[in-house]
Amino acid sequence: MIEDNTQNSAPKSLVQNIAGKIDAFFGMIIGSIQEFILEIGSITLFGFQSIRLLFAKPYRYGEVLKHMEFIGNQSVGIIALTSVFTGLALSFQVYLGFKLVNAVDLVGPTVALGISRELGPVLTGLIVAARAGGAMAARLGTMRVNEQMDALDVMGVNTKQYLIAPRIIAAVVCMPMLTALFDFMAMFGSWFLCTKLVGLDHAVFMSKIRDTVEVHHINEGLLKSAIFGLMFAVVCTYKGFNTSGGAKGVGEATNRGVVMSMVSIIIIDYFLMNFIRIYYLITGVSR
Numbered sequence: 699m700i701e702d703n704t705q706n707s708a709p710k711s712l713v714q715n716i717a718g719k720i721d722a723f724f725g726m727i728i729g730s731i732q733e734f735i736l737e738i739g740s741i742t743l744f745g746f747q748s749i750r751l752l753f754a755k756p757y758r759y760g761e762v763l764k765h766m767e768f769i770g771n772q773s774v775g776i777i778a779l780t781s782v783f784t785g786l787a788l789s790f791q792v793y794l795g796f797k798l799v800n801a802v803d804l805v806g807p808t809v810a811l812g813i814s815r816e817l818g819p820v821l822t823g824l825i826v827a828a829r830a831g832g833a834m835a836a837r838l839g840t841m842r843v844n845e846q847m848d849a850l851d852v853m854g855v856n857t858k859q860y861l862i863a864p865r866i867i868a869a870v871v872c873m874p875m876l877t878a879l880f881d882f883m884a885m886f887g888s889w890f891l892c893t894k895l896v897g898l899d900h901a902v903f904m905s906k907i908r909d910t911v912e913v914h915h916i917n918e919g920l921l922k923s924a925i926f927g928l929m930f931a932v933v934c935t936y937k938g939f940n941t942s943g944g945a946k947g948v949g950e951a952t953n954r955g956v957v958m959s960m961v962s963i964i965i966i967d968y969f970l971m972n973f974i975r976i977y978y979l980i981t982g983v984s985r
Contacts, residue, residue, distance in 0.1 A: 744858075744939070745866065745932035751859035752867055761864035762871075769830045769865075770872035774879065776825060781880040784821060785887025788812065793896055802896075806903040807910035809888045814911065818881045819873075819919045820967050823926030826869075826876060827959040831934035834865055835955035838938025839948035847939075862939060866931040873927030874920040881919065922970055929966065930959035 752758065793805050838861060841847050847857050885907075892898040937955035941947050 741932055741936045744862075744936045745928070748858045748862040748932075748935070749866055751856060752863035754859065758860060758864050761860065762867050765865050765868035766872055768833075769826065769868050770875060773826050773829060773872075773876055776829065777822060777876050777880050778883050780821065780825060781818075781883035782887040784817065784880075785809065785813065785884035786891050788817070788884075789888040789891045790896075793892065802898060803902050803906055805892055805898065806888065806907045810885060810907045810911045811915060813884045813888075814881050814916050814919045816919070816967070816971070818884065819877050819923040819926060820963060822873065822877045822880045822923055823930065823963040824960050826873065826927070827930035827934070827963065828956055830869070831930040831959050832952050832956045834931065835934040835938035835941075835952040836948060838862075838935060839941035839951045842939065842941045843944050843948060857939075862935045865935055866928065869927035869931035870924050871927075873923040877920055877923035878916075881916070918974055922967065925966070925970065926963050929962050933959045933962065 752762075789805060789809050792808050793802060796802050796805055796808075838847075841861070847861070850857050850860065889900075889903065892903055893900045934955035937951040937958070941951040943950070
C-alpha cells in the first residue's frame with residue numbers, strides 16, 4: 699500500500715508542477731499587458747499635460763525655436779543623404795520589376811506615391827527619432843539623475859513647461875518640413891536614376907507623376923509625419939523625465955525611448971493608413 703501511494707503521488711506532483719508553470723507563464727503575459735497599458739496611459743497623460751502648459755505664462759517660445767533648430771536644422775544633412783539613396787535604391791528595384799512586364803513608364807508615379815505616402819514620413823520619423831529623440835531622452839535623463847530638475851522645481855520653474863513642452867511642439871512643427879525635404883530629395887534621386895542612368899524619357903517620367911500624384915497624397919504623408927513627431931517626442935521626453943538609477947538608468951531610458959518610438963511609428967503607420975483609407979471612402983476622394 700505504501701508503494702501504491704508513492705506511485706500515485708508522483709504523477710500528481712508532476713501535473714501540479716506543469717500547471718503551476720503554465721499559470722506563471724500566463725500570469726507573466728497578463729502582467730506585461732497590464733504594465734504596457736498603464737505605461738501608455740501615463741505617457742498620454744504626460745504629453746497632454748506638457749502641451750497644455752506651453753500656452754500658459756510665462757511663454758517659452760524661445761525654447762521652442764531653440765529645439766526646432768536642433769531637431770530640424772541639424773537633421774537636414776542626414777535626411778538629405780538618406781533620402782537620395784532611398785530614391786535611387788527604390789527606383790532601381792521598381793524599374794527591374796516593371797521591366798519584366800514592359801511597364802517602365804510607371805516607375806516614376808509608383809515611386810512618387812510610395813515615398814510621399816509611406817516611405818517619406820516613416821523613414822523620416824525613424825531617423826529623427828533615433829537622432830533627436832535619443833538626445834532628448836539622454837539630456838533629460840542626465841538632468842534628472844544630476845538633480846538639476848529638482849533645482850528647477852525649488853526655484854519655482856515648471857519643469858514640464860520649460861523642458862518638455864517646447865521639445866514636443868518643435869518636433870511636431872519640424873517633422874512635416876523634414877518629410878517634405880525627404881520627399882523632394884528622394885524624387886530627385888529617382889529622377890536621376892531613371893533619366894540619367896537607365897535611359898527613361900524625362901518628359902514621360904514627369905508627366906506620369908503629374909497625372910498620378912495629387913496634393914492630398916503629399917498631405918497624407920505630412921500629416922503622418924506630424925503625428926510621428928508628436929509620438930517620438932512624447933515617448934522620449936517621458937522616458938528621460940522619469941529616469942532613475944544614475945548613468946546606467948540614463949542609458950536604459952535612452953534605449954527604451956528610442957526603441958519604443960521606432961516600433962510605435964511603424965505600428966501606428968498601419969492604423970493611420972487604414973483611417974485615411976476609410977476617410978477617403980467616406981468623402982469619395984480617389985486614392
